[in-house]
Amino acid sequence: MKGGQLIVITGPSGVGKGTLVRALLVRHPEFYLSVSATTRAPRQGEVEGKDYYFLGREEFDRAIAADEWLEWAEYAGNYYGTPRLKVEEKVAQDKLVLLEIEVVGAQKIKETFPLALRFFILPPSMEELERRLRDRGTDSPEAIQRRLQRATEEMALRDEFDLQIVNDDLDLALDAIERAIEKRR
Numbered sequence: 001m002k003g004g005q006l007i008v009i010t011g012p013s014g015v016g017k018g019t020l021v022r023a024l025l026v027r028h029p030e031f032y033l034s035v036s037a038t039t040r041a042p043r044q045g046e047v048e049g050k051d052y053y054f055l056g057r058e059e060f061d062r063a064i065a066a067d068e069w070l071e072w073a074e075y076a077g078n079y080y081g082t083p084r085l086k087v088e089e090k091v092a093q094d095k096l097v098l099l100e101i102e103v104v105g106a107q108k109i110k111e112t113f114p115l116a117l118r119f120f121i122l123p124p125s126m127e128e129l130e131r132r133l134r135d136r137g138t139d140s141p142e143a144i145q146r147r148l149q150r151a152t153e154e155m156a157l158r159d160e161f162d163l164q165i166v167n168d169d170l171d172l173a174l175d176a177i178e179r180a181i182e183k184r185r
């Protein structure tokens, strides 16, 4: 270990961020994945404290006021935030900490953790992104349209990030992320 580090995986909804992060954790169980909080309702099978901390809006706002989020953002009508203390604690313990977050939050991390390595994950095409969202089967057709609209805005911001990785072949994308992390360490 050469000291703690923050790795941010961002990109449009459905691009495969969660899939990549889960695969990265299989290769590197020593990495720590930050569990976010959200005001959105749990999806079927999602577990409190594992997938997210599910909060009410009041509780989320209280934590904003108390500066408890490392970053937070509104996304598709719900709020999402990264618990600050836990991330800072793990980085101080020399851990490599992974954040899987949307693009506005990932922009904010640049201010609080300028040395964070931030990956922007791209889909092979917008058609493929739509197919992945549809096939995932977790969002209504209206929600998918909102996410795709937001994806177009997010894609325009890709150059602000340290590395852009196309998630076409999953293993190749994973190899590219792994190589970049190794290079930084």
Ligand SMILES: Nc1ncnc2c1ncn2[C@@H]1O[C@H](COP(=O)(O)OP(=O)(O)OP(=O)(O)O)[C@@H](O)[C@H]1O
Residues within 6 Å of the ligand: 011, 012, 013, 014, 015, 016, 017, 018, 019, 020, 132, 133, 135, 136, 167, 168, 169, 170
């Ligand atoms: N390289 C890939 N090729 C084909 N399908 C993929 C690939 N990567 C991920 N997928 C599929 O795309 C869908 C969306 O992936 P995932 O849920 O990981 O996206 P996400 O970016 O984390 O989405 P969100 O931001 O909404 O959480 C899933 O069904 C997943 O199995």
Ligand SMILES: Nc1nc2c(ncn2[C@@H]2O[C@H](COP(=O)(O)O)[C@@H](O)[C@H]2O)c(=O)[nH]1
Residues within 6 Å of the ligand: 011, 012, 013, 017, 036, 037, 040, 071, 072, 073, 075, 080, 081, 082, 100, 101, 102, 103, 104, 105, 106
């Ligand atoms: N800015 C943040 N974005 C987050 C956080 N946790 C998750 N996310 C992102 O939100 C969207 C929607 O997630 P979903 O689970 O409803 O599909 C997705 O892009 C996530 O990566 C966070 O703490 N901060």
